Amino acid sequence: xxxxxxxxxxxxxxxxxxxxxxxxxxxxxxxxxxxxxxxxxxxxxxxxxxxxxxxxxxxxxxxxxxxxxxxxxxxxxxxxxxxxxxxxxxxxxxxxxxxxxx
Numbered sequence: 001x002x003x004x005x006x007x008x009x010x011x012x013x014x015x016x017x018x019x020x021x022x023x024x025x026x027x028x029x030x031x032x033x034x035x036x037x038x039x040x041x042x043x044x045x046x047x048x049x050x051x052x053x054x055x056x057x058x059x060x061x062x063x064x065x066x067x068x069x070x071x072x073x074x075x076x077x078x079x080x081x082x083x084x085x086x087x088x089x090x091x092x093x094x095x096x097x098x099x100x101x102x
Contacts, residue, residue, distance in 0.1 A: 001038040002071040008032055010069050011043075014061045016054050021097050023058065027089025030080065039073040041066050046085045055079070 011029055012022045023029055023045070031044040043062055047055050059077040066075040090100070 002034065002041070002069045003038070004032050004034060006069050007034075007041055007043075007066050007072070010065050011062060014058070014065050016048070016052075016058065018054065019048070019098075021090070021094045023062070025091045025094030025097070027085065027091065027094070028058075029062075030083075039071055040076070041069075041072055041074070042076045042078065044078050044080055046080055046083075048085050050081060 008024060008029070011032075012024045014023045015021070016023060016026060016028070019026060026048070028047065029043065029045050031042075033042045034040070035042060043066060045059070045062060047058065052058075059079055062077050063075045066072055087100070090098070095101075
């Protein structure tokens, strides 16, 4: 049975094509929930802006990546705009990669 941690770790392999930091460290993943026996995964995520050029491709990349976690048979990706993403949501690791001082 997959775990939330395994799904989150897999999503660290997905990058916004315009920013050299993965979407987890950017703070774009708001929630990962495993449903039932854990084979179905619901991902709640956002984009850096509503006009983000990657908005068309990132949800599909998230779905494909999460589907590669052993035991996952279905992935639902919900793109939300509340709460609105803000640079303060970037993890310390992401800030380090971007050269942002804390």
